[in-house]
Amino acid sequence: xxxxxxxxxxxxxxxxxxxxxxxxxxIYGEVQSDVFGSSEFTGVVGNYNIARDxxxxxxxxxxxxxxxxxxxxxxxxxxxxxxxxxxxxxxxRVPLDGLNANDISVIxxxxxxxxxxxxxxxGCLEKGTESFDSVDFENSKGFNLGVTDxxxxxxxxxxxxxxxxxxxxxxxxxxxxxxxLSAGKSFVNLSYFDYLNGLTKDVDIPIxxxxxxxxxxxxxxxxxxxxxxxDSFDTTFSGALNNLAIFSGYIDSQSLRDFxxxxxxxxxxxxxxxxxxxxxxxxxxxxxxxxxxxxxxYVQTGTLSIHTGREYISGSSELGSSENLVxxxxxxxxxxxxxxxxxxxxxxxxxxxxxxxxxxxxxxGEGAYDTLGLxxxxxxxxxxxxxxxxxxxxxxxxxxxxSHLTGVTSEVSGVISSPxxxxxxxxxxxxxxxxxxxxxxxxxxxxxxxxxxDRS
Amino acid sequence: xxxxxxxSTGSVRIADSQASILERNQQALFQxxxxxxxxxxxxxxxxxxxxxxxxxDAVITGDNCSLLSVNSQTFLEGEVNITTGENQYYYxxxxxxxxxxxxxNSNGRIVFHSSINIxxxxxxxxxxxxxxxxxxxxKVNVGGSTWxxxxxxxIADINAQDATANFQEMIEKYNVFLNGQKITDESSTTLDEVxxxxxxxxxxxxxxxxxxxxxxxxxxxxxxxxxxxxINGMEQDHRDFLQVYTGVYTxxxxxxxxxxLIQQEVENYSL
Numbered sequence: 001x002x003x004x005x006x007x008x009x010x011x012x013x014x015x016x017x018x019x020x021x022x023x024x025x026x027i028y029g030e031v032q033s034d035v036f037g038s039s040e041f042t043g044v045v046g047n048y049n050i051a052r053d054x055x056x057x058x059x060x061x062x063x064x065x066x067x068x069x070x071x072x073x074x075x076x077x078x079x080x081x082x083x084x085x086x087x088x089x090x091x092x093r094v095p096l097d098g099l100n101a102n103d104i105s106v107i108x109x110x111x112x113x114x115x116x117x118x119x120x121x122x123g124c125l126e127k128g129t130e131s132f133d134s135v136d137f138e139n140s141k142g143f144n145l146g147v148t149d150x151x152x153x154x155x156x157x158x159x160x161x162x163x164x165x166x167x168x169x170x171x172x173x174x175x176x177x178x179x180x181l182s183a184g185k186s187f188v189n190l191s192y193f194d195y196l197n198g199l200t201k202d203v204d205i206p207i208x209x210x211x212x213x214x215x216x217x218x219x220x221x222x223x224x225x226x227x228x229x230x231d232s233f234d235t236t237f238s239g240a241l242n243n244l245a246i247f248s249g250y251i252d253s254q255s256l257r258d259f260x261x262x263x264x265x266x267x268x269x270x271x272x273x274x275x276x277x278x279x280x281x282x283x284x285x286x287x288x289x290x291x292x293x294x295x296x297x298y299v300q301t302g303t304l305s306i307h308t309g310r311e312y313i314s315g316s317s318e319l320g321s322s323e324n325l326v327x328x329x330x331x332x333x334x335x336x337x338x339x340x341x342x343x344x345x346x347x348x349x350x351x352x353x354x355x356x357x358x359x360x361x362x363x364x365g366e367g368a369y370d371t372l373g374l375x376x377x378x379x380x381x382x383x384x385x386x387x388x389x390x391x392x393x394x395x396x397x398x399x400x401x402x403s404h405l406t407g408v409t410s411e412v413s414g415v416i417s418s419p420x421x422x423x424x425x426x427x428x429x430x431x432x433x434x435x436x437x438x439x440x441x442x443x444x445x446x447x448x449x450x451x452x453x454d455r456s
Numbered sequence: 457x458x459x460x461x462x463x464s465t466g467s468v469r470i471a472d473s474q475a476s477i478l479e480r481n482q483q484a485l486f487q488x489x490x491x492x493x494x495x496x497x498x499x500x501x502x503x504x505x506x507x508x509x510x511x512x513d514a515v516i517t518g519d520n521c522s523l524l525s526v527n528s529q530t531f532l533e534g535e536v537n538i539t540t541g542e543n544q545y546y547y548x549x550x551x552x553x554x555x556x557x558x559x560x561n562s563n564g565r566i567v568f569h570s571s572i573n574i575x576x577x578x579x580x581x582x583x584x585x586x587x588x589x590x591x592x593x594x595k596v597n598v599g600g601s602t603w604x605x606x607x608x609x610x611i612a613d614i615n616a617q618d619a620t621a622n623f624q625e626m627i628e629k630y631n632v633f634l635n636g637q638k639i640t641d642e643s644s645t646t647l648d649e650v651x652x653x654x655x656x657x658x659x660x661x662x663x664x665x666x667x668x669x670x671x672x673x674x675x676x677x678x679x680x681x682x683x684x685x686x687i688n689g690m691e692q693d694h695r696d697f698l699q700v701y702t703g704v705y706t707x708x709x710x711x712x713x714x715x716x717l718i719q720q721e722v723e724n725y726s727l
Contacts, residue, residue, distance in 0.1 A: 116703040151704035172680065172700050195470055196679045197477045264470065436470040444470065446680045449461060450698040451671030451687075 002267045005434040006245065007050040009262030013255055021099060022057035022246040023048040026085045029061060031072050040065055041072040043079060056097040057246065062233050063090015084240045091221035091235055094246065101142050101214035102183045105251040107260050109243035111176040111443060119237035120146040123223025124214045127158060142214030144223045145181055153179065153190060159208045166205045176443030180256035185209045191253035193260050195436065196444055202253040265434035275426050283417040290413040293404045301401035307394040315388025317345045325352040325381045328374040334384040345386050354379050457687055460638060461666045461673060464682035477681045481694040484509040484566060484580035492562045497547045500570045509580050511557065513564030521587040523657060524555060526580050528690035529636035531555050532590060532655045536567055552592050552653055581691060583684065588658040595634065595654050603647035606654055614656060630656040637689035640667055674702045
């Protein structure tokens with residue numbers, strides 16, 4: 001249940017809480033003294049602060065009155081069970097404090113304990129006798145709203161033709177019920193709010209405002225004028241009150257149903273939500289030029305070798321293998337020629353003479369070989385190998401070829417438009433509402449099916 | 457008598473238990489609709505017949521989302537076929553269906569099979585159901601198949617699309633009808649001898665089925681007005697049932713449901 005939910009619904013529909021005279025959600029009570037003009041203490045349920053003037057319409061627990069303040073204080077908590085008051089422990093009385101019962105609207109959230117027995121749910125019926133020119137006339141104030149043993153609502157009043165009791169057979173009550181009563185000048189509208197089927201069932205009962213005006217009290221659970229009881233302190237109703245709202249003036253049943261949803265539901269508030277988004281602010285244009293040949297360049301593609309001057313011999317010698325040569329054997333001895341710009345060599349064929357011979361030779365005999373004076377001794381002689389070629393001086397001339405250059409030309413190909421964007425913020429308005437996600441559904445359902453037809 | 461109640465139980469919270477009274481136990485509207493007189497039905501003799509009952513087309517908005525009973529017998533929805541004539545369009549109901557609806561051209565008119573003639577004295581109730589295709593079997597004579605056999609065929613058909621292991625699971629999820637009569641028996645020698653059309657229609661979610669021989673049932677919370685009532689398999693008028701809270705005193709006949717006056721006075725005046 002939610003006082004904020006009720007307040008939201010009222011403000012959304014009526015613009016303000018000015019017509020909400022009283023709201024009770026029975027969470028706790030207090031002890032007050034001198035409520036009934038005596039020194040006794042009474043349990044009191046204050047008017048919730050969402051009402052127009054919460055200093056008015058404080059409700060009294062008629063089953064909790066005594067002279068011992070401590071005793072009252074100790075017992076008051078037992079009257080509140082799971083955010084409701086048990087009307088079998090005592091009735092709940094609300095002073096009208098300036099309101100008139102024939103010009104109010106009430107939402108009653110009540111629940112049966114188990115078995116349903118007839119009783120007064122809201123009573124303010126008083127009957128009396130007035131004399132005029134020695135003739136007694138019976139008159140009345142207020143009315144009673146109650147429940148029959150069958151579980152139907154009844155409305156009891158008094159009029160020019162006497163007592164009147166209307167039983168509302170069309171409305172089948174569940175274990176827990178939210179009902180509305182809207183009292184006007186010529187009729188009372190009784191309504192039943194079926195939140196499971198999304199229905200409002202209501203009945204109009206004609207009344208005479210001269211007989212239903214009542215400025216005293218509303219007693220929930222009893223009445224000063226009921227066939228089972230003539231004292232509003234006597235408990236008659238076998239159930240509990242979960243919530244109670246009293247409005248000034250007549251309010252239609254659909255609005256009361258909406259307010260009842262605020263009582264049952266959970267109130268939720270969501271603050272302003274900022275959403276950022278990109279928005280196109282314009283376009284930038286860029287010119288696209290064609291690509292192609294923009295020019296030419298010469299690049300070296302190769303070289304050309306051109307001979308200059310006359311031919312000349314160039315060569316060199318290098319060490320080869322070593323050979324053992326006997327004196328007299330012939331070999332080539334190489335000599336290098338270096339004239340500065342070119343190098344070459346010449347070779348001379350010479351006979352081998354041992355290096356230790358002193359180069360003096362005496363004939364060793366009369367043979368031809370002997371007469372030479374050569375000794376039969378060998379020595380290792382390093383040989384040379386020579387190579388030569390005909391050379392001719394030359395120069396390398398670079399060769400060039402034409403190559404084209406590519407790039408962006410000055411010829412226009414097209415135009416590209418690019419969107420420009422900027423970031424903007426939009427603000428979703430704060431939202432609030434009531435939902436029934438938190439309320440248990442079982443007490444509002446039915447659980448008994450009876451077949452009315454023939455069973456033979 | 458066999459009493460069979462399909463209760464919509466809702467959920468534990470009010471927000472999840474809300475339903476529309478327009479979607480349950482509504483009587484079909486009997487009316488002429490002159491906006492679609494070119495669309496007609498033919499009877500089995502080829503003559504134009506008047507199908508004047510309508511769904512509330514704000515409630516029944518498409519195919520296979522209605523559950524219709526005609527004089528307590530539940531009908532199977534089929535596919536509507538339209539044949540174009542010279543100046544008119546001719547409806548026919550395809551497959552095994554007993555009725556269909558052309559939402560595009562007929563504003564919720566209920567089109568009946570050519571073999572079915574409906575009078576304005578007939579009683580038609582309909583519910584809105586979750587959209588689903590029915591499963592249909594033909595029940596031939598006992599030499600061909602027993603009632604148990606047909607149930608197994610039906611379970612196999614259903615299981616191919618919606619995993620269903622056995623008969624118990626099938627009747628938990630589906631309402632089964634034989635020639636429009638609701639059946640809750642898996643096998644029956646009586647039904648073995650019956651031939652006709654067997655179809656299964658998926659139940660709505662969050663329902664509880666009660667079967668018994670007593671007309672009263674109590675203890676199972678349900679949403680008032682969201683109950684289907686069957687007696688011996690035939691759908692009943694919901695107005696023949698009271699849906700109340702168990703706490704009320706036992707209903708007695710012949711007892712005055714009013715509070716007697718304490719004192720009655722008569723005043724006589726002479727002028």
